[in-house]
Amino acid sequence: xxxxxxxxxxxxxxxxxxxxxxxxxxxxxxxxxxxxxxxxxxxxxxxxxxxxxxxxxxxxxxxxxxxxxxxxxxxxxxxxxxxxxxxxxxxxxxxxxxxxxxxxxxxxxxxxxxxxxxxxxxxxxxxxxxxxxxxxxxxxxxxxxxxxxxxxxxxxxxxxxxxxxxxxxxxxxxxxxxxxxxxxxxxxxxxxxxxxxxxxxxxxxxxxxxxxxxxxxx
Numbered sequence: 001x002x003x004x005x006x007x008x009x010x011x012x013x014x015x016x017x018x019x020x021x022x023x024x025x026x027x028x029x030x031x032x033x034x035x036x037x038x039x040x041x042x043x044x045x046x047x048x049x050x051x052x053x054x055x056x057x058x059x060x061x062x063x064x065x066x067x068x069x070x071x072x073x074x075x076x077x078x079x080x081x082x083x084x085x086x087x088x089x090x091x092x093x094x095x096x097x098x099x100x101x102x103x104x105x106x107x108x109x110x111x112x113x114x115x116x117x118x119x120x121x122x123x124x125x126x127x128x129x130x131x132x133x134x135x136x137x138x139x140x141x142x143x144x145x146x147x148x149x150x151x152x153x154x155x156x157x158x159x160x161x162x163x164x165x166x167x168x169x170x171x172x173x174x175x176x177x178x179x180x181x182x183x184x185x186x187x188x189x190x191x192x193x194x195x196x197x198x199x200x201x202x203x204x205x206x207x208x209x210x211x212x213x214x215x216x217x218x
Contacts, residue, residue: 002033007080023035054206103137120149139190
């Protein structure tokens with residue numbers, strides 16, 4: 001189980017505490033876990049060069065490759081970001097923007113994900129929903145989310161326990177192969193959509209076209 005923390009506040013981060021609680025629950029359910037702190041890494045911005053569509057490799061020589069490899073090797077991932085002006089942090093958004101090959105190739109298919117967030121006053125649910133929606137668009141199955149507004153101290157205690165249970169749920173759903181019919185239907189429509197896009201660009205996007213053929217989707 002992989003935790004990806006997008007808060008820049010280090011050990012003071014309440015979002016980090018929630019990510020760690022999810023990983024604790026996963027460990028209690030028998031999973032091996034790892035935590036990645038995005039803010040301790042150097043990840044450059046996507047410049048939309050489309051080289052990854054052609055080769056499967058990014059032109060940037062930075063820390064994103066480590067994060068990406070760990071995500072591809074993980075059965076379950078929890079993403080955490082505090083609310084920054086109604087959205088995720090810049091560090092989390094930069095990572096997401098580098099994953100365009102993942103959405104074209106549906107590379108998170110079969111993985112279970114969850115999200116956690118904290119807000120100074122309001123908005124944590126919107127950030128959780130955004131993260132889950134983006135990862136489902138890349139093929140993942142979203143198990144759930146939790147978060148808290150810091151104006152309510154009792155809310156954080158509740159969120160910590162919910163996060164621990166969320167970690168256990170992630171492990172259970174991975175083991176049982178739980179089906180979420182609504183998300184399965186969405187994945188089907190995404191494959192249809194990107195199948196047309198990749199097929200239309202097969203002469204240029206050779207890596208992605210070969211991936212789609214290998215998966216039997218074209």
